[in-house]
Amino acid sequence: MRDRDELTRRDLLRAGAATAAGVGGIGTASAGDAVDRRESVERVPCLEIEDKTETVAPGGVPERASGIRPGSQMFITFPDGATAGCTANFVWRDGGGDLYIGAAGHCFLPSDKNASENARRSDESDEDVYDVSRLDVSVCDDCAVGGATGLIFTGTTIDLGNVAYARQNLPDGSEVGHDFGLVRIPSGAEDAVDPSLPQFGGPSGVSTGAVPAGLPVNQYGAGVANGEVFPTMGSNGVSEGDLGTSESWYAGIRASPGDSGSPLQATEAGTGVEGGDAAGILTHLTAVGTAGTTMGRCVEMVQTDIGLGIETVLAGDL
Numbered sequence: 001m002r003d004r005d006e007l008t009r010r011d012l013l014r015a016g017a018a019t020a021a022g023v024g025g026i027g028t029a030s031a032g033d034a035v036d037r038r039e040s041v042e043r044v045p046c047l048e049i050e051d052k053t054e055t056v057a058p059g060g061v062p063e064r065a066s067g068i069r070p071g072s073q074m075f076i077t078f079p080d081g082a083t084a085g086c087t088a089n090f091v092w093r094d095g096g097g098d099l100y101i102g103a104a105g106h107c108f109l110p111s112d113k114n115a116s117e118n119a120r121r122s123d124e125s126d127e128d129v130y131d132v133s134r135l136d137v138s139v140c141d142d143c144a145v146g147g148a149t150g151l152i153f154t155g156t157t158i159d160l161g162n163v164a165y166a167r168q169n170l171p172d173g174s175e176v177g178h179d180f181g182l183v184r185i186p187s188g189a190e191d192a193v194d195p196s197l198p199q200f201g202g203p204s205g206v207s208t209g210a211v212p213a214g215l216p217v218n219q220y221g222a223g224v225a226n227g228e229v230f231p232t233m234g235s236n237g238v239s240e241g242d243l244g245t246s247e248s249w250y251a252g253i254r255a256s257p258g259d260s261g262s263p264l265q266a267t268e269a270g271t272g273v274e275g276g277d278a279a280g281i282l283t284h285l286t287a288v289g290t291a292g293t294t295m296g297r298c299v300e301m302v303q304t305d306i307g308l309g310i311e312t313v314l315a316g317d318l
Contacts, residue, residue, distance in 0.1 A: 177181060218236050250290070280292050
C-alpha cells in the first residue's frame with residue numbers, strides 16, 4: 001500500500017446532455033415518452049483527477065467502500081500522467097484461483113480504441129486496440145471526501161496488478177452490453193479483498209441476464225454525486241429489462257461521472273440491507289435511465305476474447 005495523495009476532481013460534468021440537470025441521477029421516462037433509448041446512449045464518463053499533493057492519514061467514512069471490493073473508488077493513471085476515476089464492481093476468480101476486480105472497459109481505453117491488445121479480434125487492426133500494460137491502477141482504501149466544495153479525496157490507496165482485459169465496444173461500434181474490464185489483484189493484496197457490496201450486502205448469487213422489468217435493483221457507485229449531493233453511495237431503483245439486446249440491462253437508477261463500472265444487484269426490497277444477486281455493471285447513461293453489461297455477458301466476453309474463464313466471487317466466499 002502506498003500513501004494516498006490529495007486529489008482534486010475537475011471537469012466532472014463533461015457527460016453533456018445526459019447530465020444537463022446537474023450531477024443528479026437520470027430517471028426513467030413515463031410509458032408515453034417517445035424517447036429512443038438506444039439512440040440516446042453515451043458512456044458514463046470517468047472522473048478526471050489531478051493535483052496530487054499532500055499526503056494524509058487514512059480515515060474511515062460510514063457507507064463507503066474500503067479496500068478491494070465492489071463500489072471502491074478506482075484510479076487509473078495513463079502514460080501521460082492523467083488520472084481517471086471509476087468505480088470497481090465485483091470480485092472475480094479464474095479457474096486457477098487468481099483474483100480480479102472488475103471495472104468498465106472504457107475506464108482503461110482511449111475513446112478511439114475498441115479493446116486491450118490481448119483482446120484483439122480477427123476483424124480489428126492495430127489501430128483498434130490499446131496497450132493497457134502501460135497503465136497504473138489502484139483503489140481507494142478508507143478514503144474520505146471533504147474540502148469547501150466536497151471535491152477532495154483523502155486517505156490511502158492500494159496498488160493493483162496489471163489490467164488483464166478491457167473492451168468498450170465491438171468492431172462494429174456497438175457499445176452497450178459490450179463494455180467490461182478486469183484488473184488482476186496481486187497475491188500480496190488479497191488480505192484487503194472483500195467481495196461484499198457495502199450498504200446492501202450480497203452478492204448472494206448471480207443473475208446472468210437482465211433483471212426482469214419492474215423488479216427492484218440497487219447500485220453502489222463512487223461518482224461525484226454519491227455521498228455528496230446524495231447522502232449515501234448506494235441507490236435504489238427499478239429494472240426496465242434490457243436495452244434491446246440480451247447482453248445489456250437497463251434501469252431507472254441514478255448515475256453520475258465516476259460511477260462507470262459500478263455494481264448492480266437484484267434485490268428483494270427497495271431499501272435496507274437486502275443483498276441479492278449480482279446483476280450487471282453500469283457503463284452508460286441514456287436520456288431516460290442507466291444501462292450496462294449483464295453478468296453473463298462479462299463472462300462471455302472474457303472467455304471469447306482472451307480464453308479466460310471467470311466467475312463472480314460471492315459475499316462470504318473468501
